[in-house]
Amino acid sequence: MPNTVRPGAFTSRRAPGSRRSGSGLSVDQRGLRNRWGLLLMITLLLLVVGRLAVLQGVDGAAYANAAEQDRLRTYPIAALRGAVLDRDGNPFAYTVDASRVVADPTVVPHPARTAKALSTLLDVPEAELTEKLSQDDRYVVLAAKVSPETTDAIDALELPGISFEDDPVRLYPAGTVGGQVIGFVGRDGAGLAGIEQSFQDELAGTDGHRRVEVGSGGNPIPSGIDESTPATDGDAVTLTLDQDLQYVTEQRLAEACSDGATTRASAVVLDVHTGKVAAMASCPGYDPGNYSKTDPALLGNPVVSDVFEPGSVMKAVTLSAALEEGVAKPDTVLSVNGHIEAGDRVVTDAHDHEPVQWTVTGILAKSSNVGTIMLAREVGDEKLEHYLRAFGLGDTTGIELPGESAGILQDSKDWTASRAANVPIGQGVSVTTLQMASIYQTIANDGVRIQPRIVESVTSPGGKVTDAPGPESTRVISKSTADQMAYMLEAVVGPGGTAPLGQIEGFRVAGKTGTAQRANPACNCYEGGGYVTTFVGFAPADDPQYVVAVDLERPTSSAEGGQVAAPVFADIMRYALTADGVVPSGTARPDFVLTGTP
Amino acid sequence: MTTARVHVRGTSPSARTTTARPTRPGTRTTPRPELRLVPGGTAARPRRRPASVLRHKRAPFVLLVVALLVGTTLGLLVLNTAIAVDSLKATQLRAENAERAQEVQRLEQQVVSGGTPAEIAHSATGAGLVPAGPAGYLVIDPDGGSELRGTPEPASGPGDAEDGD
Numbered sequence: 001m002p003n004t005v006r007p008g009a010f011t012s013r014r015a016p017g018s019r020r021s022g023s024g025l026s027v028d029q030r031g032l033r034n035r036w037g038l039l040l041m042i043t044l045l046l047l048v049v050g051r052l053a054v055l056q057g058v059d060g061a062a063y064a065n066a067a068e069q070d071r072l073r074t075y076p077i078a079a080l081r082g083a084v085l086d087r088d089g090n091p092f093a094y095t096v097d098a099s100r101v102v103a104d105p106t107v108v109p110h111p112a113r114t115a116k117a118l119s120t121l122l123d124v125p126e127a128e129l130t131e132k133l134s135q136d137d138r139y140v141v142l143a144a145k146v147s148p149e150t151t152d153a154i155d156a157l158e159l160p161g162i163s164f165e166d167d168p169v170r171l172y173p174a175g176t177v178g179g180q181v182i183g184f185v186g187r188d189g190a191g192l193a194g195i196e197q198s199f200q201d202e203l204a205g206t207d208g209h210r211r212v213e214v215g216s217g218g219n220p221i222p223s224g225i226d227e228s229t230p231a232t233d234g235d236a237v238t239l240t241l242d243q244d245l246q247y248v249t250e251q252r253l254a255e256a257c258s259d260g261a262t263t264r265a266s267a268v269v270l271d272v273h274t275g276k277v278a279a280m281a282s283c284p285g286y287d288p289g290n291y292s293k294t295d296p297a298l299l300g301n302p303v304v305s306d307v308f309e310p311g312s313v314m315k316a317v318t319l320s321a322a323l324e325e326g327v328a329k330p331d332t333v334l335s336v337n338g339h340i341e342a343g344d345r346v347v348t349d350a351h352d353h354e355p356v357q358w359t360v361t362g363i364l365a366k367s368s369n370v371g372t373i374m375l376a377r378e379v380g381d382e383k384l385e386h387y388l389r390a391f392g393l394g395d396t397t398g399i400e401l402p403g404e405s406a407g408i409l410q411d412s413k414d415w416t417a418s419r420a421a422n423v424p425i426g427q428g429v430s431v432t433t434l435q436m437a438s439i440y441q442t443i444a445n446d447g448v449r450i451q452p453r454i455v456e457s458v459t460s461p462g463g464k465v466t467d468a469p470g471p472e473s474t475r476v477i478s479k480s481t482a483d484q485m486a487y488m489l490e491a492v493v494g495p496g497g498t499a500p501l502g503q504i505e506g507f508r509v510a511g512k513t514g515t516a517q518r519a520n521p522a523c524n525c526y527e528g529g530g531y532v533t534t535f536v537g538f539a540p541a542d543d544p545q546y547v548v549a550v551d552l553e554r555p556t557s558s559a560e561g562g563q564v565a566a567p568v569f570a571d572i573m574r575y576a577l578t579a580d581g582v583v584p585s586g587t588a589r590p591d592f593v594l595t596g597t598p
Numbered sequence: 599m600t601t602a603r604v605h606v607r608g609t610s611p612s613a614r615t616t617t618a619r620p621t622r623p624g625t626r627t628t629p630r631p632e633l634r635l636v637p638g639g640t641a642a643r644p645r646r647r648p649a650s651v652l653r654h655k656r657a658p659f660v661l662l663v664v665a666l667l668v669g670t671t672l673g674l675l676v677l678n679t680a681i682a683v684d685s686l687k688a689t690q691l692r693a694e695n696a697e698r699a700q701e702v703q704r705l706e707q708q709v710v711s712g713g714t715p716a717e718i719a720h721s722a723t724g725a726g727l728v729p730a731g732p733a734g735y736l737v738i739d740p741d742g743g744s745e746l747r748g749t750p751e752p753a754s755g756p757g758d759a760e761d762g763d
Contacts, residue, residue, distance in 0.1 A: 506732060
């Protein structure tokens with residue numbers, strides 16, 4: 001009897017009727033349930049394992065990377081742009097560290113208070129800062145090109161949400177001195193003019209960056225990732241310019257420009273033996289550090305980009321051709337009339353006169369148009385064109401500056417009779433100031449033309465100096481022709497010449513004046529174009545060191561090259577010679593034979 | 599085993615109920631060895647003894663592991679601290695370096711801006727200097743004689759210094 005309730009070995013100890021007892025299910029049903037349960041479990045397990053495999057194996061790298069990126073901050077390291085130096089290493093342009101102050105407005109707790117604290121330091125109106133800091137944005141630039149001192153002061157305030165980025169600033173310590181040659185850089189730091197433009201690749205350098213693993217507060221994790229690719233600073237470009245001579249040249253031109261009549265003045269100084277540009281300037285100039293506030297029309301370099309008809313200074317080419325071709329000698333006497341017919345018009349000398357017995361030297365010293373045309377006709381148009389091109393006309397000089405003009409020189413076969421009479425006296429042919437200087441450099445350098453250049457070398461941040469490629473040099477006229485030309489050009493500055501104001505105390509000077517009508521770009525005619533008065537010369541005449549070319553744009557021809565351009569030439573040349581320590585030879589100027597009997 | 603114990607407990611009351619039965623003398627003596635035999639504890643006892651001996655033998659190993667663990671943890675802590683200190687020092691030095699570079703930059707800027715031709719000309723004029731006029735040159739010959747070249751002129755007074763050159 002008691003055995004009926006006695007618990008057996010295979011009976012559950014759970015209370016009868018409990019759901020989990022499985023009472024009511026047959027053995028088959030229970031087996032089925034177990035099997036489905038097992039299947040369900042396996043399926044779930046597979047799902048979990050599969051998902052895990054996908055997360056860890058397939059997408060694992062991506063997720064790990066994303067997590068790392070969340071902790072990694074990349075800060076750009078800006079490369080410092082290379083400096084532009086004069087031949088002695090004085091900087092025309094260089095770059096210093098500065099910062100851009102940026103904010104994450106979502107982190108800035110009190111925009112108004114923050115703006116108030118920053119306003120005076122950044123020199124930005126408080127209202128503007130408040131507006132920027134209240135934007136629904138994560139990145140706003142509050143101020144650019146902020147000095148390190150200001151950055152430190154802001155840093156000391158420990159304002160949340162305010163940070164700094166590299167934003168180097170380009171400085172032009174010399175201001176307007178050399179401004180047109182150096183050029184300037186735009187907001188993005190790329191060169192837009194002058195050397196800054198033509199040497200952009202060398203000057204720019206390569207930016208680097210620093211990657212740091214940071215904690216939630218934005219501070220670097222000490223043992224975390226901290227790797228940096230250093231920036232490679234740009235190369236320094238050393239020019240052939242002499243900053244002092246450049247300054248003197250600009251001062252002298254500025255003085256010329258302020259005489260009330262001169263609207264524009266340009267000058268270039270070349271080293272006779274190397275073709276290196278020692279100074280190059282125009283007035284009005286501009287300060288590259290302030291280019292955005294300058295009239296865009298003034299942002300060029302007129303010495304290489306502006307062309308004009310040179311007038312009588314071109315006679316040196318015509319006479320060189322005449323001497324070289326054996327048409328005449330310096331003492332050959334010609335009977336020169338006051339006027340000469342040329343096609344449909346008549347060309348006169350500056351003042352019409354009765355026939356004079358001038359030597360070739362006299363023709364140049366008196367700047368006789370008629371005499372020059374007579375000699376040019378002896379030479380012939382084709383030969384004359386050959387010499388004009390050999391002296392570098394109608395082609396760019398290849399100087400390392402952007403926007404160089406080739407000037408205008410028509411083929412001689414297209415010359416009309418009047419054009420053929422105009423070209424030898426510098427009309428109907430256009431040149432740049434630099435081309436004009438290059439002609440006289442050729443004569444001064446015993447007849448060998450050296451391509452003018454303005455870049456001396458490029459220096460890498462590591463100190464490796466790469467010299468600029470050597471300039472092309474070509475013989476244009478023989479040494480004897482060049483010597484004869486130097487003698488004749490000295491007569492121009494001598495007694496009876498057109499430019500006694502070009503003389504320099506103690507030194508022998510050779511040069512040539514010029515006055516020509518300037519084409520008016522508005523009407524493509526001469527009316528209203530004004531005049532260009534020029535003086536180009538070299539000194540010392542007996543051992544030339546420098547060539548100086550000066551041209552002034554004036555509305556009237558009231559003053560000729562000898563009166564206004566020659567004194568500018570003399571002042572610049574005097575400084576160039578004195579500063580370079582050139583000693584006068586002490587020899588006397590020869591006696592020039594300007595007239596004679598045929 | 600539990601079922602076995604239950605079985606034993608269950609048997610004892612049934613044994614009491616059957617005490618009246620004379621046909622089974624000495625029944626009290628027979629279940630007793632059954633009680634002794636059933637618990638496996640008696641059999642386990644001798645096995646436990648060598649286990650405790652083993653535990654005593656394992657102790658140095660466990661201690662070694664624990665020591666290694668503690669040692670490694672401490673070492674890691676020390677290393678981590680050292681790295682952190684170095685890193686902080688590096689940051690500090692970097693900041694100092696930047697400060698020095700800044701100072702150098704500031705001074706260089708000062709030198710450069712003071713050395714521009716315009717600034718020098720201005721300072722020179724301020725100091726009462728005037729631009730030089732035409733220079734005279736004394737050329738010494740190899741034989742000791744000298745020759746004056748050029749025409750030296752006394753410079754004009756500071757008041758006339760209008761030219762930039």
